[in-house]
Amino acid sequence: MRFGIVAKLALLLALVGVLAAGLTGFYAYQTSRDLLVASAKNKLLTSTQVLARRILLTHEEISRNLQVLARHPSVVSVLQQPNEVEAQRLATLLALLMDAHPSYLQLRVISASDHGLEQVRVDRVGRVALRVRGDDLQEKGHYPYVAETLKLPAGAIYLSRITINHEGNAGAGLDQPTLQLAMPVMDVQGMAIGVVVVNIDLNGMFALLAADLPPVFKLFLANGEGDILVHPDSSKTFGFDKGRRTLVQDEFAPTLAVVEGKQDHVVFEAKTDGYAADPVVAAFIEQKIAVASTENRLVLGLAQPLGQVLEESQQLGKVILQIVAGLCLACVLLALLLARAWTRPLDAITRAAQRFANGQQPGELPLERQDEIGTLARSFHQMHYQINQQLADLQDNQEELEHLAQHDMLTDLPNRRLFQERLEQALAHARRYGSQVCLLFIDLDAFKSINDSLGHDVGDVVLKTMAERMQQMTREVDTVARLGGDEFVVLLGAPAPNDHLTVVADKLLQGLKAPIRVQSHTLHVTASIGISRFPQDGQTASEMLINADQAMYNAKLAGRDGFRFFSNPAA
Structure with missing residues (x-):
């Protein structure tokens, strides 16, 4: 054909x-x-970063609770002059806190004297928080969460290693993954008279944090050496407690770079060894620990089946x-x-x-x-x-x-991280061209009394108002940032002579002290300002901040509502 x-x-x-x-x-x-x-x-990495942020927020919430307890009159009273009426009132408060936080396994108030004797202790038994009394109270002075916490300054947090709790009389936390957070309790002379300690249920806390993740996501947590603490297969967790070590870098080779601190995150596909049959896509990040702790960092990861992707x-x-x-x-x-x-x-x-x-x-x-x-x-x-x-x-x-990682959530000002970057850039430019960098460290006077007397809601309004005023009184090229609490900094965008710095500082002082109307209160808030300049007051960003902070304290010692240069203004 x-x-x-x-x-x-x-x-x-x-x-x-x-x-x-x-x-x-x-x-x-x-x-x-x-x-x-x-x-x-990208989604896994973003989810892992969000989860790390939620862990940080959970830590901050626990820290705030410990701070409230460390300053509570009942805690100070029980540690200085123990009496049953005050102890029962404090035990009731601790029980209410445990009811509100299901991940709390134990709350204790421990004395610095009597070998660290527990003065008030509340344990979780099932879903109920019960007070432990009498001979069941133990001496805990030899444990790091007592001994190390007593060395810390007021308001500082101690974080223990994440381990299996073999401590006697640990209540529901016995033989369970746990960690302790502790804060010293100070008397009026600033001496540590005891500590408040909270035991956290690690599995419960991570179950709550991961509740919003898709069911197919697998959660992993390891310490700074790579020992697996949280794993979908519980038999692989806390190997060091069983006489062997199970390491995340052995299960996922790419995580070695994060464990060794060479990278802050890795994203990869696992298709070999234990994941040959069911490959996964995984993201692991480094989570640094910025408080007093025997742990300096953690490794957090999420994995998702590749087949589902x-x-x-x-x-x-x-x-x-x-x-x-x-x-x-x-x-x-x-x-x-x-x-x-x-x-x-x-x-x-x-x-x-x-x-x-x-x-x-x-x-x-x-x-x-x-x-x-x-x-x-x-x-x-x-x-x-x-x-x-x-x-x-x-x-x-x-x-x-x-944006959230670089800005303060309350005032939307640049946070410490973003400010540090801009200060480093300004110093690098100044070194190259032989110019000057001017930094103003601003601390509100007696702000703590506003929080204590009128509440944090009023305090937040004051902080936002002060932030808005600082932005209005500075130029677009200047950087106004909030370092934390009531501490602000202003980085001038261009070199300024000393007489101009004096005018700027005085303008800020006058503008900040204007009355603030909050609810039914009229507040008059003043500030103290410390000024440091490059190169005469420091060569690095840390030195500039430290010296400006010192100058600010000098202004407070001089009577507040004023400013001071770190070094002679004529220098």
């Missing part, structure tokens, strides 16, 4: 159409798979396969009549797929066609739109997280 040129051309065009459809499907599937994996990695890709692959099969059949049946008409749109789709695979815009597609090619083009266009939308959403989320 002889084939004419039309048949040959039709067959050739049909083959070209099949090839174009196949290439389009391949590029679309391969690109969507790669983008889905990349999107999953690629499920959408597989569904898309089936759709593409169906489209390609239909297109091939249409090419065979209609190539004789529509060969020329199909050549251009198929080429357009192929080029679009190639551009898409190369990260470029796909360009024009034959979306108006009502045949299989149009269906393929619209499916490709919809897929491209959805992937771009997902990437845009991820970018928005990333920008929001970056």
Whole structure:
């Protein structure tokens, strides 16, 4: 049987159409798979960072509770002059705190005297918080969470290592993963007279923190040496407590860089060893511990099954396969009549797929066609739109997280981290060009009395008002930041002579002391300002901050509501 040129051309065009459809499907599937994996990695890393932030917020909440207890009159009274009435009142308070925080296993008030004797102790028994009395109270002075905490200054937090609790009379926490947080209790002379200690249920705390994560996510936690503390398989946790070590870097080799401190995060696919049958996508980050502790950092990670990540890709692959099969059949049946008409749109789709695979815009597609090619083009266009939308959403989320990581949540001013970066940049510029850097350290006078007498809500209004005033009284090139509490700093964006610094400081003092109307109160809040300058008052960012802080304290000692230079203004 002889084939004419039309048949040959039709067959050739049909083959070209099949090839174009196949290439389009391949590029679309391969690109969507790669983008889905990349999107999953970004999502995992973002989720891990959010979880780390929630852990930090949980730690801050516990710290605030300990701070309240350490300053509570009942705690001080029980430690100085023990009596049953005050002890029972304090035990009731501790029990209420434990009812409000399910992850608290034990709350104790321990004396610095009598070998660290427990004065008041409340244990969790089931869901009930019960007071321990009499001979069941023990001497705990030899434990680090007592001995080390007594050495700390007022308001400082001690954090123990995360271990299995084998301490006698540990209540519900016995033989369970736990950690202790403690804070010293001071008398009016500033001497440590005892400590308040909270035992945290590690499994319970992480169960609460991970409750909002998708069920398929797997949570991992390791200490700074890589010992696994939290793992989906509980038999792999706390190996050092069982006479062996199970390390996260042995299970996931890429995490070695985080454990050794060479990287602050890693994102990878695990497809070998124990994960050969069920590969996962994982993200691990380093979580530093900034309080007094025998642990200096933790390694936190999340993993997601790779099959679940690629499920959408597989569904898309089936759709593409169906489209390609239909297109091939249409090419065979209609190539004789529509060969020329199909050549251009198929080429357009192929080029679009190639551009898409190369990260470029796909360009024009034959979306108006009502045949299989149009269906393929619209499916490709919809897929491209959805992937771009997902990437845009991820970018928005990333920008929001970056903003939260660099700004104070109350005042929306730059936080210590962002301010440190800008100060380092200003110092580098000043060293290169031989110019000056001017730093003003501002501390509100008697702010603690506002919080104590009127409450933190009023205090927050005062802090936000002061922040707004500082921004209004400074230039756009200046940086106003909140370091924490009632401490603010102003980094001038350009060198200024000493007489100008004096004018700026006086302007800030006058503007800040203006009356503040909060609820039914009219407050007059003053501030003390310390000024340091580069290069005469320090060569590094730390020296500049420390010296400005010292100058601020000199201003307070001089009567407050004033400012002081760290060194002679004429220098």
